[in-house]
Amino acid sequence: MEINKINLDNLFSLQSDLDKEIMVNHNVTYESTRVKRELALLDEVGELMNSTRSFKFWSLKGSESKERVLDEYSDGLHFLLSLGLTFNVSSHEFSYFDYNLEINDMFLKVYNDVIDFIRKEDEESYQNAFTSFLSLIYPLGFNIDELIEAYYKKMNVNHIRQQTNY
Numbered sequence: 001m002e003i004n005k006i007n008l009d010n011l012f013s014l015q016s017d018l019d020k021e022i023m024v025n026h027n028v029t030y031e032s033t034r035v036k037r038e039l040a041l042l043d044e045v046g047e048l049m050n051s052t053r054s055f056k057f058w059s060l061k062g063s064e065s066k067e068r069v070l071d072e073y074s075d076g077l078h079f080l081l082s083l084g085l086t087f088n089v090s091s092h093e094f095s096y097f098d099y100n101l102e103i104n105d106m107f108l109k110v111y112n113d114v115i116d117f118i119r120k121e122d123e124e125s126y127q128n129a130f131t132s133f134l135s136l137i138y139p140l141g142f143n144i145d146e147l148i149e150a151y152y153k154k155m156n157v158n159h160i161r162q163q164t165n166y
Helices: 009-026 030-052 066-086 103-120 123-134 144-163
Strands: 003-007 093-097
Touching: 009 066, 009 144, 030 066, 030 103, 066 123, 066 144, 093 123, 103 123
Parallel strands: none
Antiparallel strands: 003 093
Protein backbone atom coordinates (compact mmCIF):
# COMPACT_ATOMS: atom_id res chain seq x y z
CA MET A 1 0.00 0.00 0.00
CA GLU A 2 1.41 3.34 -1.05
CA ILE A 3 1.26 5.93 1.73
CA ASN A 4 1.33 9.53 0.60
CA LYS A 5 2.25 12.47 2.80
CA ILE A 6 1.43 16.13 2.47
CA ASN A 7 2.57 19.15 4.43
CA LEU A 8 -0.25 21.59 5.01
CA ASP A 9 1.66 24.44 6.72
CA ASN A 10 0.31 26.87 4.13
CA LEU A 11 -3.30 25.80 4.65
CA PHE A 12 -2.94 26.06 8.43
CA SER A 13 -1.64 29.59 7.98
CA LEU A 14 -4.52 30.56 5.69
CA GLN A 15 -7.02 28.96 8.04
CA SER A 16 -5.52 30.85 10.97
CA ASP A 17 -6.01 34.13 9.10
CA LEU A 18 -9.65 33.31 8.34
CA ASP A 19 -10.27 32.14 11.91
CA LYS A 20 -8.84 35.41 13.28
CA GLU A 21 -11.12 37.39 10.97
CA ILE A 22 -14.14 35.37 12.14
CA MET A 23 -13.16 35.78 15.80
CA VAL A 24 -12.95 39.56 15.44
CA ASN A 25 -16.14 39.84 13.39
CA HIS A 26 -18.17 37.62 15.71
CA ASN A 27 -16.44 38.24 19.05
CA VAL A 28 -15.65 34.56 19.63
CA THR A 29 -12.62 32.49 20.56
CA TYR A 30 -11.35 29.05 19.65
CA GLU A 31 -12.48 27.74 23.03
CA SER A 32 -15.94 29.32 22.89
CA THR A 33 -16.58 27.74 19.47
CA ARG A 34 -14.75 24.41 19.86
CA VAL A 35 -17.87 22.25 20.28
CA LYS A 36 -19.66 24.11 17.48
CA ARG A 37 -16.72 23.53 15.15
CA GLU A 38 -16.63 19.84 16.08
CA LEU A 39 -20.34 19.59 15.26
CA ALA A 40 -19.78 21.59 12.07
CA LEU A 41 -17.10 19.10 10.99
CA LEU A 42 -19.49 16.19 11.53
CA ASP A 43 -22.17 18.12 9.62
CA GLU A 44 -19.81 18.84 6.74
CA VAL A 45 -18.87 15.17 6.47
CA GLY A 46 -22.59 14.46 6.30
CA GLU A 47 -23.13 17.11 3.65
CA LEU A 48 -20.25 15.61 1.66
CA MET A 49 -21.74 12.15 1.98
CA ASN A 50 -25.17 13.48 1.01
CA SER A 51 -23.73 15.19 -2.07
CA THR A 52 -22.44 11.83 -3.31
CA ARG A 53 -25.78 10.13 -2.61
CA SER A 54 -23.69 6.99 -2.12
CA PHE A 55 -25.84 5.61 0.69
CA LYS A 56 -29.20 6.35 -0.91
CA PHE A 57 -30.05 2.83 -2.02
CA TRP A 58 -33.69 3.87 -2.47
CA SER A 59 -32.92 6.46 -5.13
CA LEU A 60 -31.73 6.26 -8.71
CA LYS A 61 -30.57 9.87 -8.74
CA GLY A 62 -26.80 10.12 -9.07
CA SER A 63 -24.19 12.18 -7.32
CA GLU A 64 -24.16 15.94 -7.45
CA SER A 65 -21.58 17.56 -9.74
CA LYS A 66 -17.89 17.05 -9.15
CA GLU A 67 -17.57 20.74 -8.27
CA ARG A 68 -20.33 20.52 -5.66
CA VAL A 69 -18.81 17.41 -4.07
CA LEU A 70 -15.39 19.08 -3.97
CA ASP A 71 -16.94 22.18 -2.41
CA GLU A 72 -18.46 20.08 0.37
CA TYR A 73 -15.17 18.22 0.81
CA SER A 74 -13.28 21.49 1.17
CA ASP A 75 -15.76 22.68 3.82
CA GLY A 76 -14.79 19.73 5.97
CA LEU A 77 -11.12 20.51 5.43
CA HIS A 78 -11.69 24.04 6.74
CA PHE A 79 -13.07 22.72 10.02
CA LEU A 80 -10.39 20.06 10.41
CA LEU A 81 -7.70 22.69 10.00
CA SER A 82 -9.45 25.05 12.40
CA LEU A 83 -9.72 22.34 15.04
CA GLY A 84 -6.02 21.60 14.61
CA LEU A 85 -5.32 25.25 15.35
CA THR A 86 -7.50 25.01 18.45
CA PHE A 87 -5.41 22.15 19.79
CA ASN A 88 -2.07 23.54 18.56
CA VAL A 89 -1.15 20.35 16.73
CA SER A 90 2.60 20.06 16.43
CA SER A 91 2.74 18.56 12.95
CA HIS A 92 1.08 19.80 9.81
CA GLU A 93 2.20 16.77 7.83
CA PHE A 94 -0.48 14.20 7.17
CA SER A 95 -0.64 10.81 5.54
CA TYR A 96 -3.30 9.62 3.18
CA PHE A 97 -3.71 6.35 1.35
CA ASP A 98 -6.19 4.04 -0.26
CA TYR A 99 -7.80 1.99 2.49
CA ASN A 100 -9.42 -0.01 -0.31
CA LEU A 101 -12.82 0.49 1.29
CA GLU A 102 -16.14 1.02 -0.43
CA ILE A 103 -17.17 4.66 -0.19
CA ASN A 104 -19.82 4.12 2.49
CA ASP A 105 -17.42 2.12 4.64
CA MET A 106 -14.93 4.95 4.22
CA PHE A 107 -17.50 7.52 5.34
CA LEU A 108 -18.14 5.42 8.45
CA LYS A 109 -14.40 5.31 9.10
CA VAL A 110 -14.18 9.09 8.83
CA TYR A 111 -17.13 9.55 11.20
CA ASN A 112 -15.65 7.09 13.70
CA ASP A 113 -12.21 8.71 13.55
CA VAL A 114 -13.65 12.23 13.93
CA ILE A 115 -15.77 11.14 16.89
CA ASP A 116 -12.74 9.43 18.43
CA PHE A 117 -10.83 12.72 18.09
CA ILE A 118 -13.71 14.68 19.64
CA ARG A 119 -13.74 12.27 22.60
CA LYS A 120 -9.98 12.17 23.16
CA GLU A 121 -8.92 15.59 21.92
CA ASP A 122 -5.33 14.45 21.43
CA GLU A 123 -2.90 14.74 18.57
CA GLU A 124 -2.83 11.06 17.66
CA SER A 125 -6.61 10.88 17.23
CA TYR A 126 -6.52 14.17 15.31
CA GLN A 127 -3.90 12.74 12.94
CA ASN A 128 -6.04 9.61 12.46
CA ALA A 129 -9.14 11.67 11.69
CA PHE A 130 -7.20 13.84 9.25
CA THR A 131 -5.70 10.79 7.53
CA SER A 132 -9.06 9.13 7.00
CA PHE A 133 -10.60 12.42 5.85
CA LEU A 134 -7.85 13.00 3.26
CA SER A 135 -8.06 9.35 2.21
CA LEU A 136 -11.65 9.94 1.05
CA ILE A 137 -10.06 11.23 -2.17
CA TYR A 138 -9.72 7.63 -3.35
CA PRO A 139 -13.31 6.40 -3.18
CA LEU A 140 -14.50 9.86 -4.24
CA GLY A 141 -12.28 9.69 -7.34
CA PHE A 142 -10.29 12.88 -6.65
CA ASN A 143 -6.64 13.64 -6.11
CA ILE A 144 -5.08 15.72 -3.38
CA ASP A 145 -4.41 18.66 -5.71
CA GLU A 146 -8.12 18.92 -6.54
CA LEU A 147 -8.99 19.03 -2.84
CA ILE A 148 -6.37 21.70 -2.14
CA GLU A 149 -7.55 23.78 -5.10
CA ALA A 150 -11.15 23.52 -3.85
CA TYR A 151 -9.93 24.66 -0.41
CA TYR A 152 -8.29 27.77 -1.90
CA LYS A 153 -11.42 28.54 -3.88
CA LYS A 154 -13.66 28.19 -0.82
CA MET A 155 -11.20 30.22 1.26
CA ASN A 156 -11.76 33.18 -1.07
CA VAL A 157 -15.52 32.75 -0.77
CA ASN A 158 -15.26 32.60 3.03
CA HIS A 159 -13.25 35.83 3.21
CA ILE A 160 -15.82 37.58 1.01
CA ARG A 161 -18.57 36.27 3.27
CA GLN A 162 -16.84 37.74 6.32
CA GLN A 163 -16.45 41.10 4.58
CA THR A 164 -20.12 41.20 3.58
CA ASN A 165 -21.63 40.26 6.96
CA TYR A 166 -22.57 36.70 5.92
